[in-house]
Amino acid sequence: MTLEEAAVTEVTDRISRRQVDKFAERRAQLATSALRTLSELGYARTSLREIAQNSEFSHGVLHYYFRDKVELITYCVKLYKAECVTRYDQIVATARSADQLRTDFAQALATTCAEDGTMHRLWYDLRNQALFEESFREDVLEIDQTLELMIWRIVSTYGDLSGTPITVSPSTAYALFDGLFQQALLRHLSDQPKALDDLRDGVERTLPKLLIP
Amino acid sequence: MTLEEAAVTEVTDRISRRQVDKFAERRAQLATSALRTLSELGYARTSLREIAQNSEFSHGVLHYYFRDKVELITYCVKLYKAECVTRYDQIVATARSADQLRTDFAQALATTCAEDGTMHRLWYDLRNQALFEESFREDVLEIDQTLELMIWRIVSTYGDLSGTPITVSPSTAYALFDGLFQQALLRHLSDQPKALDDLRDGVERTLPKLLIP
DNA sequence: GACTTTCTTGGACAACTGTCAAGAAAATCT
DNA sequence: AGATTTTCTTGACAGTTGTCCAAGAAAGTC
Numbered sequence: 001m002t003l004e005e006a007a008v009t010e011v012t013d014r015i016s017r018r019q020v021d022k023f024a025e026r027r028a029q030l031a032t033s034a035l036r037t038l039s040e041l042g043y044a045r046t047s048l049r050e051i052a053q054n055s056e057f058s059h060g061v062l063h064y065y066f067r068d069k070v071e072l073i074t075y076c077v078k079l080y081k082a083e084c085v086t087r088y089d090q091i092v093a094t095a096r097s098a099d100q101l102r103t104d105f106a107q108a109l110a111t112t113c114a115e116d117g118t119m120h121r122l123w124y125d126l127r128n129q130a131l132f133e134e135s136f137r138e139d140v141l142e143i144d145q146t147l148e149l150m151i152w153r154i155v156s157t158y159g160d161l162s163g164t165p166i167t168v169s170p171s172t173a174y175a176l177f178d179g180l181f182q183q184a185l186l187r188h189l190s191d192q193p194k195a196l197d198d199l200r201d202g203v204e205r206t207l208p209k210l211l212i213p
Numbered sequence: 214m215t216l217e218e219a220a221v222t223e224v225t226d227r228i229s230r231r232q233v234d235k236f237a238e239r240r241a242q243l244a245t246s247a248l249r250t251l252s253e254l255g256y257a258r259t260s261l262r263e264i265a266q267n268s269e270f271s272h273g274v275l276h277y278y279f280r281d282k283v284e285l286i287t288y289c290v291k292l293y294k295a296e297c298v299t300r301y302d303q304i305v306a307t308a309r310s311a312d313q314l315r316t317d318f319a320q321a322l323a324t325t326c327a328e329d330g331t332m333h334r335l336w337y338d339l340r341n342q343a344l345f346e347e348s349f350r351e352d353v354l355e356i357d358q359t360l361e362l363m364i365w366r367i368v369s370t371y372g373d374l375s376g377t378p379i380t381v382s383p384s385t386a387y388a389l390f391d392g393l394f395q396q397a398l399l400r401h402l403s404d405q406p407k408a409l410d411d412l413r414d415g416v417e418r419t420l421p422k423l424l425i426p
Numbered sequence: 427g428a429c430t431t432t433c434t435t436g437g438a439c440a441a442c443t444g445t446c447a448a449g450a451a452a453a454t455c456t
Numbered sequence: 457a458g459a460t461t462t463t464c465t466t467g468a469c470a471g472t473t474g475t476c477c478a479a480g481a482a483a484g485t486c
Contacts, residue, residue: 026433042345044257047473058435063475121344128341130399131334132255137403144399171396172415179392183384186343186357190350202385209380213426239463260443271465276445 027065030055031076038076039118043125048072074139077126080119081143085150087112092153098161105154106203109177110196113184120185148174155210164211176206240278243268244289251289252331256338261285287352290339293332294356298363300325305366311374318367319416322390323409326397333398361387368423377424389419 033055038046048069052059066072091108095101113120123143130140152170159166166173180202187195246268251259261282265272279285304321308314326333340357343349365383372379379386393415400408 022432042342044342045345048475049473059474060436060476061434064433069474121341124344125341127399128334128338129255129257131337131402132258140399141403168415168418169411171411172393172418175392175396175415176389176419177392179388179390179395180385182392182395183388186340186353189344190354198382198384202381202388205381205385206389209422235462261445262443272444273446273466274464277463282444 023065027075028079030057030062030065031072031079034072035076035080035119035122038073039122042122043073043129070135073126074136077123078139078143081123081146084112084116084119085146088150088154092157095157095161098158101154101158101161102204102207105158105207106200109181109203110184110200113181113188113199114196117185117189120181121189124182124185144174147178151177155207158207159211162211166210167212168210173210177203180206236278240288241292243270243275243278244285244292247285248289248293248332248335251286252335255335256286256342283348286339287349290336291352291356294336294359297325297329297332298359301363301367305370308370308374311371314367314371314374315417315420318371318420319413322394322416323397323413326394326401326412327409330398330402333394334402337395337398357387360391364390368420371420372424375424379423380425381423386423390416393419 034051037051037054041050048062049059051072052062062072066075088105088108091101091104095104126136127140127144130136148170151174155166155170155173168176180199184195184199184202187198247264250264250267254263261275262272264285265275275285279288301318301321304314304317308317336356339349340353343353361383364387368379368383368386381389393412397408397412397415400411
């Protein structure tokens, strides 16, 4: 067993020995605090000291609750995205017509782009790191999968309400709307006033196109 | 330069122009070398020393040709994207039918995803930095604009060849295909064998949907 | 109370970063 | 040829980084 492996098992042992609740609670607390800093600075420019400084703890404690920086950040983004996905399911649940679903969905994307823009850019930052570093890929693909399913629940429900089959795969549907959202995010953060309107318009125009003509 | 112009031009001008050329030439040479390293490591993990080490020069020379790291990197990406855009215009020029344009376009995207994947992830890395750092935005939006125009030349030509108007804006069209490409890139780099086939399929299915039904 | 375990601190460490400047080397000019 | 300008190297600088660790605080247990 190498020193590195020993360190890993030491951490996991500590986890299992302890009351998991308290441990998990503080983890979430630290992660929530870290999310503020991360969403502001991005992965590259955020240091553990910076995160600690914006929390009520010292920088040493981060290594008590997280193995390293990578584990901390992936945990943070997972935490956020898990909460994020649930919001859209409400739209599916309350939609009475295809048209209402369409406008609600477009509106929800525009709203979250405006209100949670800094959080979403952190997600894109993490996903981009996965293009370079293999250690990120597993978690990124997992989050990506939940987002794809979330979009597919919207799209397939839209198809049901329209009484018309969908003509693209779930992954294609996700990629299309993700592209629209990402472009809108860049433009919105660049203070282009039309960004959100264009996003709504793009989504409302695109969704019907996924149906059989 | 004609002989007449040469006669008018002063000697000192000719000298300084030659110096400018040499200067620009070495800039391009350093940037080309830097691109190899940057596309391998990404913006966050690439240091100027690393770039210099993979070139035939020392690290100090980079500051002789570039003001700082930001200028070097944006210059690098611009250099690459400028060359990149031209490739697609050939597809537009040689297309004889809407269907041929459609499959050629899908094939070109899949090919460049496979062959130049590491370069494209650098572009996405830079674009992502622009979400956080304002100093990147101007250049990123400029490159984004040239890509949007490139896509629009494809899409509008496709509309012309089909004899049918396009129903989405240039920016929406760009966002849609960019989303497809970005997803395919992540999957391809993650060794998912279907990535390229799905990209081709997604593009070939999406393009006709942009026409009036 | 004393003890053990869990948690937190703050400092030390070595490695790395972008930047810069002094001077060597090379190219160019006179 | 020597003088001058351009180009490049080298080493140093002041910060910052992730990581680790000894020591002490706090909490829990008896």
